[in-house]
Amino acid sequence: MPVIAVIGAQWGDEGKGKVVDLLAEKAGVVARFSGGDNAGHTVINPYGEFRLHLIPSGIFYPYTVAIIGNGVVINPAVLLDEIAQLNQCGVNTTRLFISDRAHLIMPYHILLDRLEEESRAGKAIGTTGKGIGPAFADKAARLGIRIGDLLDKETFLERLRFILDYKNTILTKIYGASPLSLDEVYAQYCQYGERLAARIRETDIMLEEALNRDELVILEGAQGTLLDPDFGTYPYTTSSSPLASSGCLGAGISPTRISRILGVFKAYCTRVGSGPLPTELKDETGDLIRERGHEYGTTTGRPRRCGWFDTVVARLSTRINGFTGAAITRLDVLNALPRLKICVGYRLNGKSVDYFPSNITTLEKCQPIYEELEGWQAPISDIRQYEQLPAQARQYIARLEELISCPVNIISVGARREQTIIKTPVI
Numbered sequence: 001m002p003v004i005a006v007i008g009a010q011w012g013d014e015g016k017g018k019v020v021d022l023l024a025e026k027a028g029v030v031a032r033f034s035g036g037d038n039a040g041h042t043v044i045n046p047y048g049e050f051r052l053h054l055i056p057s058g059i060f061y062p063y064t065v066a067i068i069g070n071g072v073v074i075n076p077a078v079l080l081d082e083i084a085q086l087n088q089c090g091v092n093t094t095r096l097f098i099s100d101r102a103h104l105i106m107p108y109h110i111l112l113d114r115l116e117e118e119s120r121a122g123k124a125i126g127t128t129g130k131g132i133g134p135a136f137a138d139k140a141a142r143l144g145i146r147i148g149d150l151l152d153k154e155t156f157l158e159r160l161r162f163i164l165d166y167k168n169t170i171l172t173k174i175y176g177a178s179p180l181s182l183d184e185v186y187a188q189y190c191q192y193g194e195r196l197a198a199r200i201r202e203t204d205i206m207l208e209e210a211l212n213r214d215e216l217v218i219l220e221g222a223q224g225t226l227l228d229p230d231f232g233t234y235p236y237t238t239s240s241s242p243l244a245s246s247g248c249l250g251a252g253i254s255p256t257r258i259s260r261i262l263g264v265f266k267a268y269c270t271r272v273g274s275g276p277l278p279t280e281l282k283d284e285t286g287d288l289i290r291e292r293g294h295e296y297g298t299t300t301g302r303p304r305r306c307g308w309f310d311t312v313v314a315r316l317s318t319r320i321n322g323f324t325g326a327a328i329t330r331l332d333v334l335n336a337l338p339r340l341k342i343c344v345g346y347r348l349n350g351k352s353v354d355y356f357p358s359n360i361t362t363l364e365k366c367q368p369i370y371e372e373l374e375g376w377q378a379p380i381s382d383i384r385q386y387e388q389l390p391a392q393a394r395q396y397i398a399r400l401e402e403l404i405s406c407p408v409n410i411i412s413v414g415a416r417r418e419q420t421i422i423k424t425p426v427i
């Protein structure tokens with residue numbers, strides 16, 4: 001059985017949660033491998049409507065094991081809340097496991113996220129405020145605390161004492177903030193450790209065993225390619241890599257194991273937070289897409305900026321991730337529009353370019369070059385067969401396939417699990 005990576009192809013919120021919930025029916029394991037609770041994955045299925053921040057969207061099937069991989073940073077309070085909410089809705093969470101190597105989000109990470117944003121003033125990144133950047137920075141600086149550390153209280157205390165002393169110096173001397181109490185943080189995190197202990201495992205070994213049993217494994221991406229610190233709109237990015245290649249590292253499997261990489265694209269573009277969005281619509285069409293698509297952040301509730309589909313972006317993410325197929329979501333949101341635009345290149349200093357510049361100052365000078373297509377102006381959310389889509393909708397999909405050189409496997413026409421057209425099967 002293959003390993004399928006499901007990857008955000010734009011700026012996040014493409015509908016990865018919906019797609020994973022759909023594909024997970026046949027999966028032995030679904031694993032998150034990057035990000036933290038900055039992610040918000042919406043799943044609407046027979047159990048209800050859920051916004052998952054840390055728990056993989058495959059948790060709803062009775063035999064599927066859900067893994068939070070080593071590449072994720074975990075706020076234990078958020079995780080425990082999420083487990084409780086799922087249990088309340090009758091979802092069995094006994095098959096949820098956490099890598100002992102996953103780093104913890106500590107209270108000082110959340111404080112520092114806010115203080116660093118405030119100090120950026122007009123240049124704030126617009127982070128989710130969940131402590132993600134500071135937690136990944138500490139991982140790289142070898143100042144992190146891993147969830148497995150909570151299982152040995154003495155060693156944990158020693159490490160926390162050393163790190164908290166350093167963090168309190170930064171909080172008080174640089175930001176003039178109050179220091180955190182060692183006793184309080186220690187007691188709180190020991191309690192989290194006790195409550196999560198039974199779930200903390202060497203999950204890379206569990207994955208290896210699942211692969212040896214020939215089970216389908218899904219790697220559930222978080223964020224989107226353009227939020228990648230290397231290939232995204234740096235510095236307006238997140239702090240861990242959302243790319244397919246990070247799926248191996250963040251779950252602990254070999255690159256040779258991944259056999260399918262599904263890019264999840266919205267039928268247009270959105271972005272929440274600051275930074276370039278070349279096809280942004282600051283007009284009534286942008287407002288219409290936002291209102292019809294309820295484009296407000298799953299994690300923070302902030303309005304999402306909306307724009308036309310950008311094939312320069314899509315080609316970059318197809319190339320860098322190696323997509324073997326695409327899922328196009330939210331096609332129904334475009335139902336009312338008489339004309340649709342697709343960005344096919346940029347105009348930069350009087351010349352046309354077809355690549356995505358690495359530098360945001362250059363990117364901000366890029367003017368999209370558009371191709372126009374006719375809209376379908378008809379409801380499509382009840383359609384389940386590709387052939388039954390209006391001709392204009394099929395033309396739109398076919399043109400995207402052509403421009404990004406990637407076959408479309410899945411078309412999503414509504415938020416619910418069943419509101420899906422399988423154009424060609426993923427496996």
Ligand code: GDP
Nearest residue numbers: 013014015016017041042298330412413414415
């Ligand atoms: P993720 O972070 O990639 O999992 O995406 P989010 O859950 O943050 O945002 C996607 C939003 O689109 C959610 O509100 C979904 O319920 C919704 N959604 C997903 N697919 C479709 C679709 O095909 N049509 C519509 N109208 N909504 C969709």
Ligand code: IMO
Nearest residue numbers: 012013038039040126127128222223238272273
């Ligand atoms: P999912 O998995 C959309 C954005 C934030 C901000 C930038 C940095 O739901 O697609 P961070 O808190 O990560 O330091 O914020 O990244 N961002 C997301 N935008 N979807 C997400 O996740 C995001 N996770 C982070 O808005 O611009």
Ligand code: MG
Nearest residue numbers: 013040041298
């Ligand atoms: Mg989201």
